[in-house]
Amino acid sequence: MSGMAFVLISTAVVAATCLVSAAILLIAERYLANYGQCTIDINQGAKKLDVQGGKPLLATLMQQQVFIPSACGGRGTCAYCKVTITDGAPPIAPTELTLLTAEELKKCIRISCQVKVRNDLAIQIPEELFLVKQYTGVVERIRDLTHDIKELRIRLVEPAAIEFTPGQYVQLEAPAYGDNPEPVYRAYSISSPPDDTGHVELIIRLVPGGICTTWVFTMLKEGDEVRLNGPYSEFCLTEGDAEMVWIAGGSGMAPFWSMARHMREHGIRRPCTYFFGAVKERDLFFLDEFRALEKEMPSFRFLPALSGAENDSWAGERGLITQVVDRHVAAGANAEGYLCGSSGMIDASIKVLKAKGIPEDRIFYDKFT
Numbered sequence: 001m002s003g004m005a006f007v008l009i010s011t012a013v014v015a016a017t018c019l020v021s022a023a024i025l026l027i028a029e030r031y032l033a034n035y036g037q038c039t040i041d042i043n044q045g046a047k048k049l050d051v052q053g054g055k056p057l058l059a060t061l062m063q064q065q066v067f068i069p070s071a072c073g074g075r076g077t078c079a080y081c082k083v084t085i086t087d088g089a090p091p092i093a094p095t096e097l098t099l100l101t102a103e104e105l106k107k108c109i110r111i112s113c114q115v116k117v118r119n120d121l122a123i124q125i126p127e128e129l130f131l132v133k134q135y136t137g138v139v140e141r142i143r144d145l146t147h148d149i150k151e152l153r154i155r156l157v158e159p160a161a162i163e164f165t166p167g168q169y170v171q172l173e174a175p176a177y178g179d180n181p182e183p184v185y186r187a188y189s190i191s192s193p194p195d196d197t198g199h200v201e202l203i204i205r206l207v208p209g210g211i212c213t214t215w216v217f218t219m220l221k222e223g224d225e226v227r228l229n230g231p232y233s234e235f236c237l238t239e240g241d242a243e244m245v246w247i248a249g250g251s252g253m254a255p256f257w258s259m260a261r262h263m264r265e266h267g268i269r270r271p272c273t274y275f276f277g278a279v280k281e282r283d284l285f286f287l288d289e290f291r292a293l294e295k296e297m298p299s300f301r302f303l304p305a306l307s308g309a310e311n312d313s314w315a316g317e318r319g320l321i322t323q324v325v326d327r328h329v330a331a332g333a334n335a336e337g338y339l340c341g342s343s344g345m346i347d348a349s350i351k352v353l354k355a356k357g358i359p360e361d362r363i364f365y366d367k368f369t
Contacts, residue, residue: 072186136225138225166259245335277305280308322352329356339365341367
């Protein structure tokens with residue numbers, strides 16, 4: 001046997017051994033480990049929970065009606081579900097290291113979806129999370145906005161009303177179905193204006209293979225009962241009167257559709273330019289609605305742009321949305337930036353706005369995960 005063949009075989013054996021060991025550990029964790037009853041002390045006695053150990057902290061808290069924001073639904077990618085664990089914390093998982101800064105690690109901040117409840121814990125969470133509620137509602141309307149984006153209008157039943165700030169989001173529950181063994185939550189920005197307290201509207205884009213979006217697009221029907229919780233997020237308009245630059249694409253429209261209608265209904269006349277990016281004309285929506293808003297609010301400007309399909313009939317702005325922003329936002333702009341969309345789009349937009357003189361502490365965003 002050649003030396004190279006020996007190395008390859010040895011590597012394969014080691015890899016197979018590791019896989020078998022990992023499988024045994026997973027089986028033991030799932031079927032054999034019994035951590036019994038554990039106590040979770042929240043905010044130094046503000047609330048104490050007696051729970052069954054063994055599940056992630058995020059899911060355990062949710063079962064007890066304590067809701068921690070999680071845009072990725074507990075997959076360990078968004079880093080939104082941070083809590084401070086002051087006592088009883090397990091060793092830091094490798095999946096947490098990429099999501100926490102050195103300063104956060106010093107402060108005992110952890111990613112709750114990656115922390116298993118195996119013993120008593122003492123944790124700290126923001127007080128406002130005690131106000132987050134679980135809602136049941138009925139789907140009043142489902143309509144197609146584009147070929148891959150739907151709008152849901154949900155009438156709240158219990159509780160029958162919600163209070164939120166334009167820009168906040170809720171977590172929608174997708175029930176167990178098919179190969180999805182248990183309910184999962186996914187985060188979606190509220191697109192309805194806050195004065196309509198009896199409804200929640202969501203703009204949802206189909207993600208191929210996505211658990212929640214597949215359910216929404218193929219199974220959810222008007223008249224169905226749904227569950228959601230919220231509101232979450234500090235992404236909202238500041239109280240000043242500075243000029244605003246909004247940037248979004250696709251379902252990133254949602255918070256701005258809420259903000260714009262809120263501004264109209266409350267007579268907020270801050271100068272605002274909304275840059276909305278799409279690839280083709282079929283990806284654009286709410287064009288007529290925003291043209292109407294421009295007429296009602298002279299200080300509001302809507303600039304949709306297409307980055308592809310140059311042979312179509314589109315006569316408006318073209319190019320990547322960051323290129324359009326670069327063309328229209330003046331250098332030295334005394335403005336605030338508001339961004340909603342993918343990580344790549346937001347990171348690129350921040351660079352453009354900073355180059356225009358808008359400091360990073362005046363750029364606010366809701367980044368999809």
